Amino acid sequence: MNKKKHKQLENTLIISETSLREFTEQVFLTIGCTAAHAKLAADVLIAADLRGIDSHGTARLSGYVRLWQKGRLNPSPEIRIIHETPTTATVDGDRGLGLVVAPYAMEIAIKKAKDYGSGWVAVRNSNHFGIAGYHALLAVKQDMIGYAMTNASPLVTPTFSKERMLGTNPMCYAFPAGAYPPVVVDMATSAAANGKLEIAQRNGYSIPDGWVQTKDGTPSVNPHELKSGGALLPLGGDRAHGSHKGFGLSATVDILSAVLSGANYGPWAPPFVAYLEPHPQPVGEGLGHFLGALRADGFRPLDDFKQHMDNWIHRFKNAEPIDKSQPVIIPGEPERAATIERKANGIPVVKSVFDDLLKLANDLSLPSPNIA
Structure with missing residues (x-):
């Protein structure tokens, strides 16, 4: 990867919508989706990124690939x-x-x-x-x-x-x-959505009271609580x-x-x-x-x-x-x-998510997405 290609703002990279969309489509094509399904699936994820719902956009892309690798997702369904x-x-x-x-x-x-x-x-x-x-x-x-x-x-x-x-x-x-x-x-x-916890984890933030509890049912502000058997709250x-x-x-x-x-x-x-x-x-x-x-x-x-x-x-x-x-x-x-x-200005992607996309590109032998 040419680091000069990527504009970094603090812990965030600004990626062009076009590049992120094309990369996402290519990932879905690579796992066996039809062209129409790959385009549609990418559109749903990019819509989330554009709307600021970062937890449900391309941050989830590797999760779908891992489900496919485990045989739990059919890329060409009837x-x-x-x-x-x-x-x-x-x-x-x-x-x-x-x-x-x-x-x-x-x-x-x-x-x-x-x-x-x-x-x-x-x-x-x-x-x-x-x-x-x-x-x-x-x-x-x-x-x-x-x-x-x-x-x-x-x-x-x-x-x-x-x-x-x-x-x-x-x-x-x-x-x-x-x-x-x-x-x-x-x-x-x-x-809160689980993705909000993931964002807090990536950025090293604590979370507000009332989002999660420990496995024993006591309140917590630890975004990693689910990994210890805790639960999200209604x-x-x-x-x-x-x-x-x-x-x-x-x-x-x-x-x-x-x-x-x-x-x-x-x-x-x-x-x-x-x-x-x-x-x-x-x-x-x-x-x-x-x-x-x-x-x-x-x-x-x-x-x-x-x-x-x-x-x-x-x-x-x-x-x-x-x-x-x-x-x-x-x-x-x-x-x-x-x-x-x-x-107008590109999609901000947390660096840890971008690193995940780079790994995905490497694993699937695809070119990585470029900046805006």
Whole structure:
């Protein structure tokens, strides 16, 4: 590697979107994905990097490769509908990349919504699907309300427990607007996503109270706590701050994504990291997702809905702030701002992640990504 090629800012390298996208596509092609699947999978990961959700972008790339190396990920799946009604379907992902399986399922949901007003698709036998927002926004592009959620590796403890039972189980709701950008509520149902811990680990930071507990159930600010048998906490942290609500949201995602579809749920959900083996007695197949598309014009004229979405956004944006230097932030606004900035100036990649990409390039005999 020519070190002069890489612009370094503190512990971060600025990489061009084009270079990072091309490298990611090449990785997926190398493990056996079709050109179309490689392009789509790369698009999902790059979307996360552009939106500032660094924990779910190319930082995850080597994780997919390791799953493939362990034989737990099928790079050329035969994705198919296994159960269907006019407005619903269940999809088997054939152990494929969730980055590919989830958009396939959302397209089915969108088609059903166009025909019948709404479409709902449950997915089983899949893998990690990246950011939920990518899939929900596919519906928004069709002037529909989009829903996307997935269960995940069991790292989160229910309220009052010390046992890992649930994933970070993200959910996203995306609403189209008119003059304003869409409202995108994209969040984990745990107090923090596991990727936030990984970022803190790479940077040597401690984490806030209320994110994790030790294996004995006591609070901790150690970002390495999960490696010692600790657990992430539900959204809210503890009962006094509403962790039972976070637990309820996470349970909802798990049931819709996995119990409904026939995927593994709760503590049986397969881990994303390849060095941990799946549960020896699975209750379903792979990870599960749940995706939906809903036509706003099934309730009122689309233009009316968009006009009032704009009015909603405008009023909330102008709510009187506590501190005038910090106005109210509409869901999805920080991600949109990050996308504009990163498309113009390149994508910041933590050096440890870049080193991981370099190793991946070396292992797969690929050229490494270049700077912006």
